[in-house]
Amino acid sequence: MTMEEMIAQAETDLLHTYNRYQIVLDHGDGVYLYDVNGKKYLDFVAGIAVFAFGYNKKEYNDALKVQIDKILHTSNYFYNEPAIRAAHLLKQATGMDRVFFTNSGAESNEGALKAAEKYASLKDGTNGHEIIAMENSFHGRTYGALSVTGNAHYRESFGTLPCDVKFAKFNDLDSVKSLVTDRTAAVILETVQGEGGLNPAAPEFLRGIRKLCDEKGLLLILDEVQCGMGRTGSMFAFQRYGVKPDILTCAKALGCGVPVGAFLTTEEVAQNSLRAGDHGTTYGGNPLACAAVCKVLELYEKEHLVNHVKEISPYFTRRLEEVKSRHSQITEHRGVGLMQGLVFDRPVGPIIQKAMDCGLILINAGPNIIRFVPPLVITEENIDEMISILEPAITEVCG
């Protein structure tokens, strides 16, 4: 089949929930991807903030192969060694106390919301508490995660959603405070909003929410599915703020290509929320996924990946700032670490398409923002190459 024939086949067989770019990817190596025609692309998406150390990483691939030949799946009625090790490593990386492995980011948030509701209901003996979430947030596409996603467009076709949610303005502490009632169970937010436009929480905002939660007995749920795992220059973004969540959710780069997520709780939440029988998953925490998590966390340590992000980020920031200064169509430059965005005064689709034609893979965050979430191993040369393709694409499209 030619690439065009494959795409035509896909459009007949797959449910059309995505407007996909018209290429079929075949394999990757380092920070480069190749389509089925052999065309090479510099990748500044990393499978949406997933492939932290790039593609075809030998040590990682080998670890998975070894696990495949041992056992792929056990169910959660039994212990398995990779899950035991992965949970311990993840506790060390996050500073949290207890781990529940899931298969995705959305599922991690589902579990976090259930834990928060259970915590509140054990405390006051009633059900159906309220959650405060943020405008422009993104927490996933399942019903519960969608309930707390502050994007009307994603929610509007789906009627009444399961959680009782109020939306506050991100980085506006008073707006959060004004929504607290005696029915509020938790506040959920992304430490750095991803999909909603690369917005970091202001330090005083996040610290203010922590204080508010402590005063009112609410749980703070931080969704670090996208901004966690080193992307902002610390292992988890909250670690830069001197606050700690009661529940943390994680996925994307946690498995670096194998679908796995997790939610983590403090011991206080663990002892006073979900109990045996309250929550479960068939695949979550299976040996293959957890072998990936173990190897990923090991490689982060061994390769000082977070430190690399810290070192490379100022250069990336400076180069994007220069791009902005040269193109009047760019109205804002946002983000932190290797999670940055350029806001345009127009839809960015044609720029992304042009860049792709010229061998650079980018994605958007909303219609007007180009989002940069490259593999964490990128070098100054990779950044220069990216900009050498991006700028002519901007000029060609915007004039």
Ligand SMILES: *Cc1c(COP(=O)(O)O)cnc(C)c1O
């Ligand atoms: C991607 C994302 C999710 C959803 O993760 P899935 O694995 O797609 O379910 C949730 N929260 C944030 C912040 C995300 O970026």
